[in-house]
Amino acid sequence: MKSQKWGSSKMESERRVLSFFIFKWASCHDALLLIGGDMIVNILLRLTWHLLHVTIHLFYFAINIANALESHLISKGLLRRYKSLHISKLQYLAIVIESEDCQTSNVIELLQWLADLGVKHVCLYDKEGILKKSKDFILEKFDGATLFQENDVLLDQSLMTLEFASFSDGKEAVAKAANVLFMKYLKSGSTSSYQGEQIFTESQMGEALKTVGGNGPEPDLLLVYGPARCHLGFPAWRIRYTEIQHMGPLKSMKYGSLIKAIYKFTMVQQNYGK
Amino acid sequence: MDGNRRYAKRKLLEEGAGHDVGAMALLNMIIYCHELGVKYITAYAFAIDNFRRKPSEVQKIMDLLKECMTVLAKIAKHHPIKVNFAGNLELLNTELRDEARNLMGATAKYSKFVVTICVCYCCTDDIVHSVEESCREKHYYHCYIGDSHDDDKDDERPIIKLVDIEKNMYMAVIPDPDILIRTSDEHRLSNFLQWQTCHSLLASLSTDWPEIGVWHLVKVVLDFQQNYDYFVRKRSLA
Numbered sequence: 001m002k003s004q005k006w007g008s009s010k011m012e013s014e015r016r017v018l019s020f021f022i023f024k025w026a027s028c029h030d031a032l033l034l035i036g037g038d039m040i041v042n043i044l045l046r047l048t049w050h051l052l053h054v055t056i057h058l059f060y061f062a063i064n065i066a067n068a069l070e071s072h073l074i075s076k077g078l079l080r081r082y083k084s085l086h087i088s089k090l091q092y093l094a095i096v097i098e099s100e101d102c103q104t105s106n107v108i109e110l111l112q113w114l115a116d117l118g119v120k121h122v123c124l125y126d127k128e129g130i131l132k133k134s135k136d137f138i139l140e141k142f143d144g145a146t147l148f149q150e151n152d153v154l155l156d157q158s159l160m161t162l163e164f165a166s167f168s169d170g171k172e173a174v175a176k177a178a179n180v181l182f183m184k185y186l187k188s189g190s191t192s193s194y195q196g197e198q199i200f201t202e203s204q205m206g207e208a209l210k211t212v213g214g215n216g217p218e219p220d221l222l223l224v225y226g227p228a229r230c231h232l233g234f235p236a237w238r239i240r241y242t243e244i245q246h247m248g249p250l251k252s253m254k255y256g257s258l259i260k261a262i263y264k265f266t267m268v269q270q271n272y273g274k
Numbered sequence: 275m276d277g278n279r280r281y282a283k284r285k286l287l288e289e290g291a292g293h294d295v296g297a298m299a300l301l302n303m304i305i306y307c308h309e310l311g312v313k314y315i316t317a318y319a320f321a322i323d324n325f326r327r328k329p330s331e332v333q334k335i336m337d338l339l340k341e342c343m344t345v346l347a348k349i350a351k352h353h354p355i356k357v358n359f360a361g362n363l364e365l366l367n368t369e370l371r372d373e374a375r376n377l378m379g380a381t382a383k384y385s386k387f388v389v390t391i392c393v394c395y396c397c398t399d400d401i402v403h404s405v406e407e408s409c410r411e412k413h414y415y416h417c418y419i420g421d422s423h424d425d426d427k428d429d430e431r432p433i434i435k436l437v438d439i440e441k442n443m444y445m446a447v448i449p450d451p452d453i454l455i456r457t458s459d460e461h462r463l464s465n466f467l468q469w470q471t472c473h474s475l476l477a478s479l480s481t482d483w484p485e486i487g488v489w490h491l492v493k494v495v496l497d498f499q500q501n502y503d504y505f506v507r508k509r510s511l512a
Contacts, residue, residue: 178408178434179433182409185413200406202399232472232473237398239468
């Protein structure tokens with residue numbers, strides 16, 4: 001088939017490239033071993049590796065400068081594309097912040113930006129629960145929000161609703177929900193031990209999670225403020241189809257980057273497996 | 275492994291041909307990972323949600339899965355690779371299910387390089403399945419230690435712990451991944467390993483899956499190495 005021939009010729013050329021580099025490395029390796037043994041080889045390999053990473057670091061530094069410039073242009077309204085945001089598409093926004101960088105002043109400024117953009121429902125997550133411990137302080141300093149209650153429906157309202165979450169609302173909440181289901185299973189008197197038989201459904205699991213306070217709304221978009229794109233344990237049950245964007249460290253957050261991330265989200269189309 | 279259909283449309287290939295090239299790309303990627311020294315590779319081949327696609331497309335993917343099993347079985351005869359199939363295999367037809375189980379059994383003794391193919395898998399189904407298994411285990415324990423319907427004996431009632439749930443998951447056969455790659459510029463997990471990727475780099479590539487090559491893999495590995503200390507610190511605190 002045409003597709004298979006194309007695929008195998010591509011694979012062949014890539015294998016040749018890989019083999020070339022492995023051969024070159026092996027030849028140099030053998031030559032260096034003859035001259036001065038393993039130590040020189042290891043030092044040279046390490047130096048090459050470090051040099052490669054310095055180059056990558058400089059490349060990303062240049063990218064960051066370009067992004068900062070673009071972000072400045074967006075926040076000044078000079079890029080037409082980002083002028084109109086269909087913010088109504090964003091029903092629920094989650095923000096994951098690296099616990100080591102959780103400065104409440106930055107968090108409050110970020111919330112103010114979100115309020116200015118018209119975002120109505122926000123979940124703030126950090127793994128260690130530092131934001132949870134500071135929630136009273138944050139709600140006091142940022143007077144445009146109320147605390148999200150478990151049974152709140154996502155309606156349009158004047159004040160932003162704020163939810164605070166941490167790692168204990170994820171896996172540990174699932175363990176608690178499992179025990180709720182287990183008690184129901186014992187009380188039902190069911191003695192099924194057949195391996196393949198289904199005992200619970202996903203909706204029952206969802207209900208059990210709600211009982212233990214671990215099943216808030218599923219965010220449409222999750223913004224990660226940290227050194228790397230990683231959700232850091234945000235409750236797994238809630239991020240099945242959530243768009244995840246990496247925003248960089250919180251201390252270098254930019255208003256223009258926030259607009260760009262929300263704009264990119266509003267342009268996405270999901271198939272949900274179909 | 276996103277982008278098979280988009281690739282086929284862009285290259286004006288016949289319907290389903292994108293999946294053929296995608297399967298080749300997966301086999302290539304397994305070889306590249308092996309040569310780069312990666313020990314565990316997991317691929318999301320078929321989601322439970324994918325059963326909602328056209329029956330002809332679902333059948334095409336099942337046929338490709340069978341071919342991949344045959345290829346992996348041949349490779350396993352000459353190279354010590356372990357093959358796992360993670361997911362609700364009861365949703366597969368009998369022939370595929372038996373072939374998958376035979377391949378897992380035949381390669382169970384190897385451990386140096388592990389290939390896991392997720393079939394009929396989704397993370398929320400994995401969580402529910404592991405809660406069910408944990409309930410069955412604890413129910414057996416409950417019966418064994420006798421009648422605990424007496425409410426005064428709450429402290430003797432078996433409790434499901436997080437470690438019970440984690441050991442009963444389909445994905446418990448391998449460690450949590452360091453990197454999760456998604457192609458076609460998609461930025462969501464689509465119910466794949468969100469439980470296991472708490473401390474993983476989520477890498478998004480703009481290329482479609484059939485066009486993925488060794489340099490994409492090298493780029494992602496280098497990105498991971500840039501933040502290696504951070505990920506090690508996060509895992510050690512977990």
